Amino acid sequence: MASTLSGPALQASRAALSAALADQPESTTTAEESLEPGEIQEVDMQAQADGIRTVFSDPTNFNVKHPLFSPWTLWFDSPATKGRNLPQTPVSAFPQTPVPHTPGVAAAQGWMEDIKRVISFDSVEEFWGLYNNIIPPSQLPQKANYYLFKEGIIPAWEDEANKNGGKWSIQLPRDKNRNNIDQMWLYTMLAAIGETFDPSPVQSDGTGTPVKSLITGVIVSTRPQFYRLSIWTRLAPSATDEDGIRKRIEGVGKHFKTSVLGFAEGQKLGGPLATEVEFLSHKDSEKKGKSAKKIVV
Template sequence: QEVDMQAQAEGIRTVFNDPTNFNVKHPLYSPWTLWFDSPATKGRNLPQTPISAFPQTPIPQTPGVAAAQGWMEDIKRVISFDSVEEFWGLYNNIIPPSQLPQKANYYLFKEGIIPAWEDEANKNGGKWSIQLPKDKNRANVDKMWLYTMLAAIGETFDPSPTMSDGTGTPPKSLITGVIVSTRPQFYRLSIWTRLAPTASEEDGLRERIEGVGKHFKMSVLGYSEGQKLGGPLATEVEFLSHKDSEKKGKAAKKIIV
């Protein structure tokens, strides 16, 4: 009560002080955009979205980006937000992954980054992902996705989001976005990163990437360190660079935590 009086004295009312008449909100580390696709969105022209919705990122017309534009045509931009309060307003008014149709995806990416390999922010990166059998995880997937989104917007995946990558560019968080996918037999959750370690790397990037994977496995998904997760329709928590993902068939260097 004393604190309430103090808040009142300073004129600061959070949503906890007054849910309908608050006057401050909690900014997120970065603004985010939620995207969605499913077989039902293909070919729909309503509300028109991706590339045209991004005046702030002029995209050079390279072949890769042209391909990304084709890919992005079927992906619908749902909304952008930049505060904790707005995130929850959205969360409480859309459907959770367990109720999505089959072959659907939610993509939650930082504003200005499209959920495609070809985006500047993604092209040198990779992803942590886990595949979970649908039958055993129908009851868990909504919480797993919520916790994944909270770690993304709360910026707790990257142990040092303000650490420089050593290239002289301003420090940026490693995380570019998170995805949940529904398939007939399984769910997949993915965390996309701006960079991926290479064999010659000596600058701590691999440790930093592994830190993201461990946080994902233990704090977000609730597994213990060293717990084996692979099995029929299930994978470990594993990292693959987008460049290695493109080399289909070739032995890819996965990192597993």
């Protein structure tokens, strides 16, 4: 029977089985050799399962990794990183790695000079290892930013994956949200790496070709009076919207507002230093005034 598991899940299953079998003691006589003619070998599934240690059952000595659908990269900048080759940043526990040569790097060179690439990861375990060793947003200096983007995509409008897209964002007053911004950022990252904002990567367009997820990255920004959370998408609705992108974009925003941030769907959030959950294309972001067209959920 063909497996019904997705590729990453199937890889994790195989890795778990291999790890479990590797933990079993070796014997000079194989089980098959000890069978009587016509006897069927019994498999001790419990014994195999006992050898599997995940990050959830053994956080320090796990032997199984749970692969993500896509690898991700964390980036960081703050006033301390600007114009300095060896900045003292709150993520200094991780080695700095060079910026990848993607099509958008040259166009965004000035912007990218101050952003430091922290580390890439492609499993649940590596994500938690990273998360548990960086300073949370509530303790970051003012004007600092974390950018979590899919591997190979830089956090700049000029990147090929971003140039035709936009972003969902919400602005939250700093004094009222200092105690919950860390949880909001964690849930935003988990929704991104878990592909729950836009589940299309596990779907098909009807021809057997996987549909690319709309999500390219997520950002948290700290400012003197507010926090901002953003979700970047690779596409934005067109004037005609013949491809139905608007419906998918709106689905991302509703999931962000209700399932990730925990607000009611119709709840009004705007106020002093606060905004609704709003979508704006990157092209419209460059426009000033009322000509920019927002989608609000």
